[in-house]
Amino acid sequence: xxxxxxxxxxxxxxxxxxxxxxxxxxxxxxxxxxxxxxxxxxxxxxxxxxxxxxxxxxxxxxxxxxxxxxxxxxxxxxxxxxxxxxxxxxxxxxxxxxxxxxxxxxxxxxxxxxxxxxxxxxxxxxxxxxxxxxxxxxxxxxxxxxxxxxxxxxxxxxxxxxxxxxxxxxxxxxxxxxxxxxxxxxxxxxxxxxxxxxxxxxxxxxxxxxxxxxxxxxxxxxxxxxxxxxxxxxxxxxxxxxxxxxxxxxxxxxxxxxxxxxxxxxxxxxxxxxxxxx
Amino acid sequence: xxxxxxxxxxxxxxxxxxxxxxxxxxxxxxxxxxxxxxxxxxxxxxxxxxxxxxxxxxxxxxxxxxxxxxxxxxxxxxxxxxxxxxxxxxxxxxxxxxxxxxxxxxxxxxxxxxxxxxxxxxxxxxxxxxxxxxxxxxxxxxxxxxxxxxxxxxxxxxxxxxxxxxxxxxxxxxxxxxxxxxxxxxxxxxxxxxxxxxxxxxxxxxxxxxxxxxxxxxxxxxxxxxxxxxxxxxxxxxxxxxxxxxxxxxxxxxxxxxxxxxxxxxxxx
Numbered sequence: 446x447x448x449x450x451x452x453x454x455x456x457x458x459x460x461x462x463x464x465x466x467x468x469x470x471x472x473x474x475x476x477x478x479x480x481x482x483x484x485x486x487x488x489x490x491x492x493x494x495x496x497x498x499x500x501x502x503x504x505x506x507x508x509x510x511x512x513x514x515x516x517x518x519x520x521x522x523x524x525x526x527x528x529x530x531x532x533x534x535x536x537x538x539x540x541x542x543x544x545x546x547x548x549x550x551x552x553x554x555x556x557x558x559x560x561x562x563x564x565x566x567x568x569x570x571x572x573x574x575x576x577x578x579x580x581x582x583x584x585x586x587x588x589x590x591x592x593x594x595x596x597x598x599x600x601x602x603x604x605x606x607x608x609x610x611x612x613x614x615x616x617x618x619x620x621x622x623x624x625x626x627x628x629x630x631x632x633x634x635x636x637x638x639x640x641x642x643x644x645x646x647x648x649x650x651x652x653x654x655x656x657x658x659x660x661x662x663x664x665x666x667x668x669x670x671x672x673x674x675x676x677x678x679x680x681x682x683x684x685x686x687x688x689x690x691x692x693x694x695x696x697x698x699x700x701x702x703x704x705x706x707x708x709x710x711x712x713x714x715x716x717x718x719x720x721x722x723x
Numbered sequence: 724x725x726x727x728x729x730x731x732x733x734x735x736x737x738x739x740x741x742x743x744x745x746x747x748x749x750x751x752x753x754x755x756x757x758x759x760x761x762x763x764x765x766x767x768x769x770x771x772x773x774x775x776x777x778x779x780x781x782x783x784x785x786x787x788x789x790x791x792x793x794x795x796x797x798x799x800x801x802x803x804x805x806x807x808x809x810x811x812x813x814x815x816x817x818x819x820x821x822x823x824x825x826x827x828x829x830x831x832x833x834x835x836x837x838x839x840x841x842x843x844x845x846x847x848x849x850x851x852x853x854x855x856x857x858x859x860x861x862x863x864x865x866x867x868x869x870x871x872x873x874x875x876x877x878x879x880x881x882x883x884x885x886x887x888x889x890x891x892x893x894x895x896x897x898x899x900x901x902x903x904x905x906x907x908x909x910x911x912x913x914x915x916x917x918x919x920x921x922x923x924x925x926x927x928x929x930x931x932x933x934x935x936x937x938x939x940x941x942x943x944x945x946x947x948x949x950x951x952x953x954x955x956x957x958x959x960x961x962x963x964x965x966x967x968x969x970x971x972x973x974x975x976x977x978x979x980x981x982x983x984x985x986x987x988x989x990x991x992x
Binding site (some may be wrong): 500502522530535541551555556 | 887890891894896897898899900901915916918919920924
């Protein structure tokens with residue numbers, strides 16, 4: 446497998462829930478290895494339907510989905526789960542074990558690993574996600590932010606190269622969102638490919654490298670995140686507004702602010718340069 | 724017809740317009756009638772009548788086929804079990820201890836046709852009455868409002884929990900849970916992660932729903948409820964009711980006065 450080649454390729458993928466509801470209309474794209482990708486779009490634009498194709502939960506009606514060069518139609522969900530982890534939106538749809546430790550061990554156990562390997566992975570994951578103090582507690586009774594973190598940890602424990610997260614920051618306060626995103630950024634730096642389905646533009650702008658915008662089951666934009674957010678006219682077609690700091694920076698462009706400011710830090714730096722004596 | 728917990732089929736037919744309370748009475752008396760007779764031809768007649776009733780309510784044929792498909796296993800199983808375990812009358816074929824007797828097959832068939840007739844009777848009611856009306860009719864027949872609400876909510880949440888089952892099994896499959904392999908016990912155990920996660924979700928939903936209903940003043944003391952959808956008898960409903968009662972009295976006379984319909988083959992007294 447080529448190091449920088451695509452880890453996910455879709456070729457003209459169509460998916461229909463019924464004759465009337467066509468969720469994907471000919472999606473062709475390549476997701477490079479090791480990327481941190483945001484997937485944006487209105488409700489019903491096909492975000493979740495698309496990512497469910499990557500771990501085999503859905504199979505295309507037409508077209509092909511290749512993960513690591515192999516067609517997903519040839520592989521079971523269980524086989525794909527080794528390389529593609531999928532974290533569902535609602536943690537309560539996943540949590541069922543009596544302790545957090547067991548919850549984290551469940552996935553690796555399904556992969557037929559040696560018990561020592563399962564234990565080692567579980568312990569490492571507990572450490573990495575800062576869940577050690579909750580290891581013996583029943584996860585279903587923990588707070589929402591922790592439950593969310595546990596479901597991500599439980600999928601991470603299977604060591605998938607690709608991690609898909611469906612709206613992981615919904616319902617989290619900013620501090621928890623920040624903790625979670627820093628954790629994902631850390632995983633990304635370790636070489637994981639991360640796909641983030643989100644409605645949070647601030648998060649997408651601050652943390653992801655690339656952005657895919659879907660509209661009506663089709664690809665509207667797919668580029669690096671900065672270029673995507675610079676195309677505000679196209680984004681408006683699907684009711685997406687760039688992050689507020691970017692909108693402010695755009696308004697300040699006549700005063701010398703550069704184009705494509707994504708974060709508060711970038712805005713501050715650009716402003717400082719403007720004010721600095723020549 | 725795909726699975727949907729609400730089996731109601733929206734049409735404008737005389738059965739749909741009938742007061743739901745009368746339909747409840749009709750179904751109950753109908754079931755009693757079917758259970759009173761053992762004769763295979765009487766049971767067949769009841770089965771034909773229920774089909775005519777459903778068709779006259781302009782329910783699509785697919786729905787009838789859908790019910791039959793669900794009844795097939797029991798329709799095969801019961802006559803076969805009767806032939807194996809309850810041989811009676813002349814033997815046409817014998818293999819070791821197994822005696823094949825046509826009479827046992829007919830008895831099994833009569834029993835299963837009775838179940839079919841009862842099933843179609845109940846479906847003639849469910850296909851033609853929407854859930855709110857079913858619940859309203861029970862409340863009007865004396866069920867306390869909270870009882871009716873519990874019934875309505877249970878019906879309302881069947882599709883939700885069916886959807887939840889789909890999502891939860893997807894979530895567990897994404898963690899490499901492999902369903903449907905190994906022995907029966909192993910396969911049952913594989914469903915545990917789905918079951919437990921569903922129970923946890925259901926309890927959370929129930930808790931939130933209770934609070935939401937209270938926040939909307941359910942059980943607010945001293946207030947009388949008003950109903951958005953109310954049901955009332957029309958003159959024709961009184962006619963239906965009289966007809967049903969007269970027919971039932973006639974049925975009782977035929978069965979107990981004339982002692983007819985008890986023999987398996989011969990319907991006459």
